Amino acid sequence: MPEMQGATVAIFPVILCGGAGTRLWPASRPARPKQFIDFVSDLSLFQETASRVSPLTVDGGRLVVVAGAPHRSFIVEQLAALGLDAVVLLEPEGRDSAPAMAAAAAWIASVAPDGVALFVASDHHIPDDAAFRAPMKAAAEAAGQGRIVTFGIRPTDPSSAYGYIHPETTGLSPVRAFVEKPDRARAEAYVRDGYLWNSGNFMVRADVLLAQLDSFAPEVSAAARAALPDETSAVMMLTDAFRHAPKISIDYAVMERSDRISVMPVDYRWSDLGAWDAVQALGSGDRGDWFATEGDVGLVRAAKGMIVATAGVSNIAIIAEPDAVLVCSLDRAQEVKGLVERIRSASPAHAHGAVAVSGAWADRARSFDCWLRLNALPIWATIGVDDDGGFRETVQLSGAVSSEFRRARVQTRQAYVYAVAGAAGWAGPWRTLVGRALERFEATNLRPDGLYRTRVASDGAVLDDSASLYDQAFALFAFAAAASAGIAPDMMAERARALREALASLRVPSGGWRETGEHPYQANAHMHLLEACLAWEAVEPDGEWRAMADEIVALARRAFIDSRGGFLREFFDAEWRPASGEDGRLVEPGHQFEWAWLLTRWGRLRGEAWALEAAVRLYDIGARGVDQTRGVAMDALNDDLSVRSDQARLWPQTERLKAALILAEAAEGGRRNLLVDDARKAMAGLQGYLEPSGLWRDKMRADGSFVDEPAPASSLYHIMVAYEQIRASAAVLPELGWSPVAPS
Missing domain, CATH: 1.50.10.10 (Glycosyltransferase)
Known part of the structure; x- marks a missing residue:
């Protein structure tokens, strides 16, 4: 891979498969969350991510995946379809991002003391793989020197759907502040002032992350180290010690407290596909059989064996699964999460998905x-x-x-x-x-x-x-x-x-x-x-x-x-x-x-x-x-x-x-x-x-x-x-x- 020539550190891309993608219900549910679904191309978002980051292992790294145990089959099957090998760490229970990252860091540190972890979400859409990989050499060098390098996307519009990063200077820069998702007016001000979208992806040497957790969240790092199994197989179940980790995000555990954070501005196209309007904006999210009258506009996904017909509609999403149908205005796609909360109370199986297994x-x-x-x-x-x-x-x-x-x-x-x-x-x-x-x-x-x-x-x-x-x-x-x-x-x-x-x-x-x-x-x-x-x-x-x-x-x-x-x-x-x-x-x-x-x-x-x-x-x-x-x-x-x-x-x-x-x-x-x-x-x-x-x-x-x-x-x-x-x-x-x- 040309852009990685001369790299002096081994990069271990870590794909984090947490999250349920609630706003993309009913296609995405805990039984089969959005990362394992083909929203944009013939590949799932997880497969797109694995294909994008696996070339970064060229200098001795390994692809690592952290996921919940119920999703093991999705991961094994979809990696095999790509011909990719990975170390898969399965969580016996979800404990948020900090324990998941700590477990991956503990495993990397055990096999490569100077190994650099690149933590990426499994459910983001980045159409240009080469553009994503281009800044990795410089980021890896900074991470190798002990920095925690996060990637900030230069905004294309004042979106209120993303968190923002306030850099101190241009280029690779210390971070002045992380800010939560703003309202529209504040987002416009952030864009004018040079803020960056927070992609949630970052690079850090594994031992550095563990040391930071030792300082700021020692119960997390201790549980992660104890959870590593003795086995060395490709798919490993973390031990029950993982359940003792506090449930805390990496933002609260480290990113908002550390003095080692740097941000690297990047220009590649990026979307976290957080709701149906984001899927529709990409123009390739339709699936199945849709019969429409002239002028009908929207997003339609019909499950196998189903037909969706529309007449005189615009700006709507119709998502038809075998057991549930969503019809919503694309302008109100963010409200789907609230609907799912109501559905969960009335019919947990429809909120969770078809493979919920209850009963001891x-x-x-x-x-x-x-x-x-x-x-x-x-x-x-x-x-x-x-x-x-x-x-x-x-x-x-x-x-x-x-x-x-x-x-x-x-x-x-x-x-x-x-x-x-x-x-x-x-x-x-x-x-x-x-x-x-x-x-x-x-x-x-x-x-x-x-x-x-x-x-x-x-x-x-x-x-x-x-x-x-x-x-x-x-x-x-x-x-x-x-x-x-x-x-x-x-x-x-x-x-x-x-x-x-x-x-x-x-x-x-x-x-x-x-x-x-x-x-x-x-x-x-x-x-x-x-x-x-x-x-x-x-x-x-x-x-x-x-x-x-x-x-x-x-x-x-x-x-x-x-x-x-x-x-x-x-x-x-x-x-x-x-x-x-x-x-x-x-x-x-x-x-x-x-x-x-x-x-x-x-x-x-x-x-x-x-x-x-x-x-x-x-x-x-x-x-x-x-x-x-x-x-x-x-x-x-x-x-x-x-x-x-x-x-x-x-x-x-x-x-x-x-x-x-x-x-x-x-x-x-x-x-x-x-x-x-x-x-x-x-x-x-x-x-x-x-x-x-x-x-x-x-x-x-x-x-x-x-x-x-x-x-x-x-x-x-x-x-x-x-x-x-x-x-x-x-x-x-x-x-x-x-x-x-x-x-x-």
């Missing part, structure tokens, strides 16, 4: 436990079962059922569900349900070659005689669950061993097993086969199940998990190379979570560090597929981690919950707190699909509505495995504050 973990777990035991298990054990013991595929939300066919995977999954329910103390007729279902399955689905066919009619007639690897995996899994629950364990072990031998016909020369259908070489069927092997290894610890599990994990390490990106692909060719075209690019967030859960379990059994490290990477990639607006994991990404499908089925929510819990068990400090909070959010997301009756919705659209269709029985398997993990984690994570019902 213990309350949610207790509710989920009751729903499963008292509603879901009974309804599927009655109207979800045919007279001959076979399980039905679906139940309508009205209670109507259909028995036209039976898939092997549903019969075995439901058998697993009730075997586990019995082991967990459910008082229903679980032994009868499991025993009858597996006997019927053996009679109708077993082929002469020892494999199990895919689909039969309710009377046992063969509808699809193929034998998919996926279905064999679930047959093994059901047999293991039955044996573990004490249902004919010897017979179940014999069936499992016979099926394992029969799988030899599906062997692939390059390793693994072949699937039926359009994608014979895939990760998904192997994932469930690994799940079944681990279930049988728990029953028969020494033997071929262990070796089979190890073989599957070795294949995942060699082929399924991308060696550079750390994500898991779905489809491959016969040599286990990524499939050609779009099939090879598919990345499913739910499967990232599910493999993270399985690899953690396998890694614990083997003491294998690689598996645990890979699980953490897979989890973080899966989190990239969580839609922050809806609070749910979406169905599909591409291998560049862009969104392929924004539909969100039920099952990825259970996998997110399982993975967050099992990883939290071994995590420490801030990472553990973060994962427990992720689990709480995942539980909230899952419970949004559940109907009080014991049924559920399966497919959520992008707007948060559900596809109107029967509840599929196959989802109960995912729900039950998540329930198993909740029970297991409750025993080792006391912060969950919930104890499951003990088996009788």
